Amino acid sequence: MDIILVSSRFAKARSITLKGRHLLLAASCALALLLAAVFAAQYAIIRFQPEALSPEMRAWLASAQSEGRQSQQSYFRDGLDAMAMKLGQMQAQLLRLDTLGARLAKLSGMKPQEFNFEQAPPQGGPYLPAQQQDVSMADMDKQLASLSVLLNDRNDKLVALEALLMQNSLDRRMFPSSAPITDGDASSDFGWRIDPFTGKNAMHEGVDFMAQEGTPILASAGGIVVYAGSHPQYGNMVEVDHGNDIVTRYGHASRLLVKVGQVVRRGEKIAEVGSTGRSTGNHLHFEVRYKGIAQNPRRFLENAAG
Secondary structure, X not given: OEEEEOOOOOOOOEEEEOOHHHHHHHHHHHHHHHHHHHHHHHHHHHHHOHHHOOHHHHHHHXXXXXXXXXXXXXXXXXXXXXXXXXHHHHHHHXXXXXXXXXXXXXXXXXXXXXXXXXXXXXXXXXXXXXXXXXXXXXXXXXXXXXXXXXXXXXXXXXXXXXXXXXXXXXXXXXXXXXXXXXXXXXXXXXEEEEOOOOOOEEEEOOEEEEOOOXXXXXXXXXXXXXXXXXXXXXXXXXXXXXXXXXXXEEEEEEEEOOOOOOEEOOOOEEEEEEOOOOOOOOEEXXXXXXXXXXXXXXXXXXXXOO
C-alpha cells in the first residue's frame, strides 16, 4: 500500500509505502486499545454498577472471590500451624529453663521465694502506642525465630553454669571443712607446744579433741581411705585422701570401722575415740596435710568444737 502526501510546505509530493508488517502492527495496537477499553468498561461496571452484570459473570466473580478467600485462609492456617509448632517448642524450652533455674537456685543456696519460676514476671507501665501497631505474620515469625535462638543460647549457658556449680558443690564435699567430732572440746591446738612426754618444746601438727572413749569419729570430707591400721605414734589411725593433694589423719582411735580402699562420705563414722599410741588419755588427734605438709586444721574446719 502506497500513501502519497501533497502539501504546499513541500517542494514536491512524498509517498509512504506500508508493508504487511506495518499493517499487522497497526492492527495489534488497535486490538490492544479495544481490549483495554473493554476491560476498563468491565471494571467500571463491576466497581460502580455490579447489578448490571450478567448472572454468569456474577457467578464467575463469586467463584474467583471464594477461591481467593480459600487460598488466603489456607495461607494463614499454614502460618498459624507453623507458629503454633514454634510456640510449643518454645514452651518446652521454657519449661526446661524453669526446671534448670530451680536446680541452680538450690545449688547456689538461694531462697526459693527469691526466684519463683512458677509465676510469670510482673509487667506494667504507661501505654505508648507505636506508629505501626499491627504486626504482620512475617514479623511475628521473625520474632519467634529470634526468641527461639535466644532461648537455646540461654539454655546452653545455664547448663554450663549448672555443671560448674555441681563441680563446686562436689569440691566442697571433698574439702575437709566438717568437724571430725561433734561431742568433744579442743584440748591442744596446732603449733609449737610443750611435749607432754618429754617436757620439751615440740611441734604439734594437728588439733586434739578431748572426748569419751567410743565417741564417733567422723570423716571431715568425702574421699578414699588410704590407711587404716596401727601406727607407733598415732596408734590406731585412719588416713583419708580427698584428692587435690589433701589428706586428713585421725589418730589414737580405740576402734577402726573402715578399710583401705573404702570410699567414705562427709560425716560418715570411720572410727571411735580412744587412747592408743603415743597418748596420755582419750582424745582424737586430727591432722590436715596438703602435699604431705601439715596444715592448721582450724583454717579448714567450719564448726570445729572448742
